[in-house]
Amino acid sequence: MNRNWRLDCDRGRFALKHLTDRDMAAVRRNLGVLDRLAAAGVPVAAPVATASGELVCEIGGNAYYLCEWVEGVHPGPDMTLAQAEHMGAVIGRIHRALADPALGLPAPRSGPAKVNDPEAALAETERFLKLAAAGSDAFDRAAVPVLRRRLDLIAAHARLRPETTAVVGPQGWTHGDCQDWNLIWADGRIGAVIDWDRIGVRPYAEELVRAATWQFYGPDGRIDLDKAASLLAGYRSVRPIDREALADAARRRWWKMLSHCWHLVFHYDRADRFCDDLFFGDERMITWWTANLEAVEATFGKNLSNFSNHRRAGCRECGARSVPGARAAARTARRRRRTIMKYLLLKHYRGAPASVNDVPMDRWTPEEISAHMQYMSDFATRLEGTGEFVDGQALAPEGTFVRYDGEGRPPVTDGPFAETKDLIAGWMVIDVDSYDRAVELAGELSAAPGAGGRPIHEWLELRPFLTERPATTE
16 A cells, blocks of 8 residues: 655645555656646646656655645545535546547557456455464454455355456546545535546446445445435536446446455555555445445446346355356355354343343434434345345234134134233344354344434344254255
8 A cells, every 4th residue: 555644845735655566657657647637627736846857756666756735625425415426527527538649648458357256265265364363463353253254245146246357338547546535625626636646547437436335335334325326427427438337347346345355465465554444344335235236236327137036046055047166166165164053033022131221112212213223224234245134024012812713713812912021022033154153143233222322232032943954065
């Protein structure tokens, strides 16, 4: 990752960037077109040349470049719909300007896209899991359950990876990293786009999908699809973009993020912890994205084939329409598990020990009820993404007892018994690989917010199904 500093000097304030993992000739070329991009209406931070006229300064094996400091803010996912539309229009202007032959860039050469092999992805994730399990710090401990879930996600969804390396839609020169930290806002508009050292030839749709998904995902991993749609509308106000190209780019971006933990390459292979926080944020996003793949692709373009069929077939199994190689990849991950178990989580109106935050729901505010229901919905959505959610329902507090009363007679009913000592409020069935995982998920669900927005810490009853289903690996 690159490192940056703010420099306060007699001549003014500047930003200094330390370049790593870059072709210096390409960086010089890229910085050399910024004056022409500015003339074309693209907001840039002007580079500052050395005394000898060089835009890149190399000292002792390190390379740096300097640009003018631009004051502003980074709104993150909280930007308005109007700001999202403006961001899309700026990206459109960037693509239009970079495509102008007068800019002096070489004619772009389109090429195939890499599609990560699922078995290689599983092997890499297993390697990182072993490194995390052998570690002892807080990052390692937090990474272990995340990587275990990632293995399940890859195995369950490998069949949905892009089927070909042929990219849909046009390719051309792009910025390469249009996201929050490289966009400086002032007065509700982008005042400068920075970090132009990554200019390269890519699918235009890829840059749009990458920008929208990283810009608009929140702390819970949910991508704000309304803002993504506004970004696309802003882009289309400047230049056209094909819906099929966007849907293809969305699928490719999803699989790339699911099948490669680039953050852990930095953490474990390069001893660089700069990306540690990004790892957990991106994990929440890819989990949510996987559970909402259809909705995301509908926003960007159109639904691609067989996701609905896959959901109906069940996330843990690869059906007859599997992409070649995916079945073997799923088997590889499942060999870690001897038994897959279903558990019933029971939520009680009455009959369980008292919760820590024991204020009854009928005394909650509407906002507290809404927050509680959203937590429950997000929890189920996340488990759909990992293949661990089976079903769940809330129950009314009133019920009726029914029993058989003999041949030719109607059933006998009694009740309702609202005063029954033990009263079930709802249930959820989960499909997990161990008792410990079932306990972990029950604990998470117990933390749903209640009165005052504080976790309820309620007691949930965890009941295993009477029989266990063997997990076959062949």
